[in-house]
Amino acid sequence: MEKIPILRMGSLLLVTIQVDLYDRLAENLEADLVQTINKTGAKGVLIDISAVSIIDSFMGRIIGNIATMSKILDAETVVVGMQPAVAITLVELGLPLKGVLSALNVEKGIELLTRKIADDKEPEDADDGDSE
Amino acid sequence: MKNEAIKVLQKKKKTILETWMKFQLADEGLREDLMSNEDLRVQSEELLNTFVDNLKDESIDDPKNSDFEPVVDILTGISISRAKQGYSPRETGTFVFSLKDALLNVLQTEIKDPQELYMQSLKISKIIDSFGVSTFETFIKGREEVILRQTDEITEISTPVIRVWDGILALPIIGTLDSSRTQVVMESLLQEIVESGSSIAILDISGVPAVDSLVAQHLIKTVSATRLMGAECIISGIRPEIAQTVVHLGIDLSHVTTKASLASALKTAFALLQLQVVKKQKVAAISEN
Numbered sequence: 001m002e003k004i005p006i007l008r009m010g011s012l013l014l015v016t017i018q019v020d021l022y023d024r025l026a027e028n029l030e031a032d033l034v035q036t037i038n039k040t041g042a043k044g045v046l047i048d049i050s051a052v053s054i055i056d057s058f059m060g061r062i063i064g065n066i067a068t069m070s071k072i073l074d075a076e077t078v079v080v081g082m083q084p085a086v087a088i089t090l091v092e093l094g095l096p097l098k099g100v101l102s103a104l105n106v107e108k109g110i111e112l113l114t115r116k117i118a119d120d121k122e123p124e125d126a127d128d129g130d131s132e
Numbered sequence: 133m134k135n136e137a138i139k140v141l142q143k144k145k146k147t148i149l150e151t152w153m154k155f156q157l158a159d160e161g162l163r164e165d166l167m168s169n170e171d172l173r174v175q176s177e178e179l180l181n182t183f184v185d186n187l188k189d190e191s192i193d194d195p196k197n198s199d200f201e202p203v204v205d206i207l208t209g210i211s212i213s214r215a216k217q218g219y220s221p222r223e224t225g226t227f228v229f230s231l232k233d234a235l236l237n238v239l240q241t242e243i244k245d246p247q248e249l250y251m252q253s254l255k256i257s258k259i260i261d262s263f264g265v266s267t268f269e270t271f272i273k274g275r276e277e278v279i280l281r282q283t284d285e286i287t288e289i290s291t292p293v294i295r296v297w298d299g300i301l302a303l304p305i306i307g308t309l310d311s312s313r314t315q316v317v318m319e320s321l322l323q324e325i326v327e328s329g330s331s332i333a334i335l336d337i338s339g340v341p342a343v344d345s346l347v348a349q350h351l352i353k354t355v356s357a358t359r360l361m362g363a364e365c366i367i368s369g370i371r372p373e374i375a376q377t378v379v380h381l382g383i384d385l386s387h388v389t390t391k392a393s394l395a396s397a398l399k400t401a402f403a404l405l406q407l408q409v410v411k412k413q414k415v416a417a418i419s420e421n
Binding site: 078079084087091 | 318319322325326331353357359360363
């Protein structure tokens with residue numbers, strides 16, 4: 001059975017979707033990803049959909065679910081490389097993917113995530129500084 | 133036996149052409165600026181030859197006869213090209229109807245029997261009238277093509293995506309936003325975001341005359357789509373009247389960054405990209421101190 005690889009890059013996970021996602025595959029990805037976040041303690045997830053030309057409402061929901069689940073597990077989700085046509089379709093479907101961050105390409109996505117993670121850490125560091 | 137009128141017309145082709153040209157040149161609607169007299173003569177001669185050659189016993193009674201197809205083809209070409217050149221409908225009409233005058237003129241001098249003359253004139257009139265109608269049809273079609281092309285051009289021209297800075301795009305929208313235009317705006321903006329790798333897009337709506345709930349919805353859609361692509365969208369150029377309408381209509385723009393002018397939108401964009409605009413002299417002064 002086909003499987004979408006989840007690559008680990010430091011504290012980030014990179015998922016590159018290069019095939020057309022059918023429903024079963026998407027559900028498996030969701031389960032796999034949540035498991036991996038739990039196992040690795042990743043702080044961020046990058047989903048690269050630059051090769052995806054069609055997204056339906058189900059896929060939109062799966063991505064939204066992944067984002068919410070990751071958030072609960074303390075990891076931010078960034079969708080990178082969305083095609084213009086896909087963006088228009090999602091907006092027309094009324095699925096603006098609330099709670100999901102977007103970036104133009106993987107590079108910008110990594111930048112965004114590192115900044116986010118750093119921002120999350122800073123207040124804690126500041127607290128530590130105060131208490132000492 | 134050949135119809136008498138056909139015989140006359142075929143024999144007197146030269147005279148008809150001369151008379152026709154005389155009528156055309158005498159007409160005040162003559163457009164020497166658009167077509168030289170020689171070209172007009174060539175055009176007229178071609179049409180007349182085709183017409184007279186295809187005039188047969190069976191076709192003279194029936195303006196819709198298939199024998200006239202080559203004539204109609206030539207007329208179609210002439211009227212479409214005239215529509216594109218900017219001839220008025222009257223000038224195009226006169227071109228065809230002055231042929232009728234010429235033909236009838238010749239018939240009058242050649243056919244002596246009043247009854248026969250009347251019958252033949254009527255037939256010729258009918259045929260030319262039908263030519264006139266098809267000329268107008270194609271003329272209007274030609275005009276419509278021009279209008280369609282212009283509409284396309286306007287849509288193209290009216291949605292330019294400008295790279296104002298590295299990573300900042302601006303899109304001034306001029307004119308009313310309807311769904312088809314929003315589609316064009318959205319597509320060209322998103323395409324440009326991908327091509328230039330920009331992370332900020334400024335939608336300037338100072339040229340939009342009115343914002344109703346539909347236009348606002350289109351704007352929000354465009355903003356959502358840019359966000360999905362991973363870019364930030366700022367709406368600028370909101371006039372006070374538009375702010376009033378938006379609030380009165382109860383449209384929620386709170387999750388969209390809005391700025392009054394393109395300048396302040398650009399400032400915000402610079403801030404987001406952590407860029408700073410500094411005056412040159414001041415820097416010099418500070419470094420001197």
